[in-house]
Amino acid sequence: MSQLKQMSHIDSAPSTPGKFKMDKASYFNRVRWHTSLAKLAVWSFVFLAAILIFFFRSPASSPIQADPSRRSLRTYNWGGPVWEKRVRSSARVRSRNGFAVLVTGAAGFVGTHVSAALKRRGDGVLGIDNFNDYYDPSLKRARQALLERTGVYIVEGDINDETLLRKLFEVVPFTHVMHLAAQAGVRYAMENPGSYVHSNIAGFVNLLEVCKSVNPQPAIVWASSSSVYGLNTKVPFSERDRTDQPASLYAATKKAGEEIAHTYNHIYGLSLTGLRFFTVYGPWGRPDMAYFFFTRDILKGKAISIFEAANHGTVARDFTYIDDIVRGCLGALDTAEKSTGSGGKKRGPAQLRVFNLGNTSPVPVSELVSILERLLKVNAKRNIMRLPRNGDVQFTHANISYAQRELGYKPTTDLQSGLKKFVRWYLNYYSGGKKAVE
Numbered sequence: 346m347s348q349l350k351q352m353s354h355i356d357s358a359p360s361t362p363g364k365f366k367m368d369k370a371s372y373f374n375r376v377r378w379h380t381s382l383a384k385l386a387v388w389s390f391v392f393l394a395a396i397l398i399f400f401f402r403s404p405a406s407s408p409i410q411a412d413p414s415r416r417s418l419r420t421y422n423w424g425g426p427v428w429e430k431r432v433r434s435s436a437r438v439r440s441r442n443g444f445a446v447l448v449t450g451a452a453g454f455v456g457t458h459v460s461a462a463l464k465r466r467g468d469g470v471l472g473i474d475n476f477n478d479y480y481d482p483s484l485k486r487a488r489q490a491l492l493e494r495t496g497v498y499i500v501e502g503d504i505n506d507e508t509l510l511r512k513l514f515e516v517v518p519f520t521h522v523m524h525l526a527a528q529a530g531v532r533y534a535m536e537n538p539g540s541y542v543h544s545n546i547a548g549f550v551n552l553l554e555v556c557k558s559v560n561p562q563p564a565i566v567w568a569s570s571s572s573v574y575g576l577n578t579k580v581p582f583s584e585r586d587r588t589d590q591p592a593s594l595y596a597a598t599k600k601a602g603e604e605i606a607h608t609y610n611h612i613y614g615l616s617l618t619g620l621r622f623f624t625v626y627g628p629w630g631r632p633d634m635a636y637f638f639f640t641r642d643i644l645k646g647k648a649i650s651i652f653e654a655a656n657h658g659t660v661a662r663d664f665t666y667i668d669d670i671v672r673g674c675l676g677a678l679d680t681a682e683k684s685t686g687s688g689g690k691k692r693g694p695a696q697l698r699v700f701n702l703g704n705t706s707p708v709p710v711s712e713l714v715s716i717l718e719r720l721l722k723v724n725a726k727r728n729i730m731r732l733p734r735n736g737d738v739q740f741t742h743a744n745i746s747y748a749q750r751e752l753g754y755k756p757t758t759d760l761q762s763g764l765k766k767f768v769r770w771y772l773n774y775y776s777g778g779k780k781a782v783e
C-alpha cells in the first residue's frame with residue numbers, strides 16, 4: 346500500500362521544478378490503471394459471490410427435487426479418538442450373550458424403533474444414516490435425539506462409503522448387521538430412479554462387500570418388501586410364490602437385493618435373512634406414506650385422493666404396526682446363525698432366509714380413511730381416483746406361517762388400535778397434543 350502511494354507520488358512530481366506541467370499521457374494512464382483496478386475488484390467480487398451462492402445454496406426442500414448424486418457428494422465428518430470412543434461406547438454390549446449390532450438407516454422409521462428395542466434389552470447398537478432429504482430431515486433429527494437419549498449414537502454417513510464402513514468394523518467387531526437403510530416409497534421411483542439404484546443396489550452391495558471381508562463376518566438381517574409380489578393375484582402371498590413381476594422400480598430393486606443376498610450367501614458364506622415388510626405404520630412414521638399424509642391433509646381440510654381399481658375395485662393393504670415389525674426383526678436377529686466365511690472365503694454352507702412380516706388382515710384404503718376420520722373427529726374431503734399406473738398394486742396380504750414357526754412372529758395390533766397410537770403421537774409431535782383422541 347505504502348509502495349503504491351510512493352509510486353503514485355513519484356509519478357505526479359513535476360518534471361521541471363517550479364513549473365507544474367500536466368503530463369496528459371501519464372494522467373490518463375493513471376486513470377485507466379485505477380479504473381481497471383476497480384473493475385478487477387468488482388469482477389472478483391461478483392465471481393466470489395457466484396461461487397459462494399453455488400456452494401451454500403439451501404438444499405431442495407421437496408423430495409421430488411432431491412438429487413441422489415448431490416447426496417452422494419456430501420462429505421461427512423468422522424474419525425478421531427473422541428469419535429471412536431463414542432462409537433465403541435454406543436456398541437458396547439451390556440447383557441450376557443448380547444449382540445453388537447450395526448443398524449443402517451437408524452434415523453429412519455423402522456431403524457429408530459429397532460435400535461431402541463435392541464438397546465433396551467442390552468445389545469450394543471451403533472447406527473449409521475445419511476440423513477437425506479427424501480422427506481423432512483428434521484423428523485430424522487428428532488428420532489436421532491430420541492435415540493441419543495437411550496445411548497445410541499448414529500454415525501452420519503452413507504452405506505456407499507466403503508472406507509467408513511471398514512473403519513466401523515475396525516473399531517467394533519459387529520456380530521450382526523440390521524440393514525434398514527434404503528430408498529423407500531413405491532411411487533417416487535418414477536421421479537428419481539437413480540436414488541433407488543444408489544441406495545438399494547449399490548449401497549447394499551457395498552455393505553455386503555465389507556461384511557464378507559471382515560473377520561468375524563457378521564450375520565445380516567435386512568429389509569426387503571411386500572412389493573416383490575408385484576402383480577401376483579393369488580392371496581395370501583407366500584414366500585414360495587413367484588416374485589418375478591414387480592410393478593415398480595422400487596420393488597425391482599428389493600427383488601434384486603434378494604438375488605444379491607443369494608449370491609453373497611453362496612460365494613462368501615454370509616448368513617442373510619430378508620424380511621418382506623407389509624406397509625409398516627405407527628408413531629414416528631414416514632411422512633411420504635398415505636396414512637401419514639392423509640392425517641396431515643384431513644386436519645388441514647385438504648382433499649385426499651383415495652385410489653380404487655377398475656370397476657370400483659377395492660384397493661387394500663395388509664397394514665402392519667411398527668411394534669409387531671420390531672418383534673419380527675428381533676426374532677430374525679435372535680435366530681440368525683453365524684456366517685461361515687473368513688478371510689473373504691466361504692468355509693461351509695450358511696443360512697439364507699426370506700420371511701413375510703405382515704398382519705394377515707388386509708384393510709381397504711377407504712376404511713383406513715374412515716378410521717382416521719373417527720380418531721381425528723374431522724371428515725375427510727374424499728377424492729376417489731383410479732389407481733394410477735405408477736407402481737402401486739391393488740392389494741397385499743401376507744401369509745405369515747413361516748415367520749410364526751421360525752421367528753415366533755405373531756402380530757397383535759389391528760389397524761384401529763395402531764392408528765390410535767399413531768394419531769396420538771402425531772398430534773403431540775406437530776401440535777403439542779392439543780387435540781383429543783377418542
Ligand SMILES: O=C(O)[C@H]1O[C@H](OP(=O)(O)OP(=O)(O)OC[C@H]2O[C@@H](n3ccc(=O)[nH]c3=O)[C@H](O)[C@@H]2O)[C@H](O)[C@@H](O)[C@@H]1O
Pocket residue numbers: 529530531569570571572621622623624625633634635636650651652660661662710737738739
Ligand atoms: O409394503 C411395502 O413393502 C411397502 O409399503 C409401503 O408402500 P404402500 O403399501 O404403497 O404404502 P402407501 O404409499 O402408504 O400406500 C398405502 C395405500 O394407500 C393408497 N394410496 C396412496 C396414496 C394416495 O394418494 N392415495 C391412496 O389411496 C395406495 O394405493 C396403497 O394402497 C411403503 O411406502 C414402501 O416403502 C414399502 O416397501
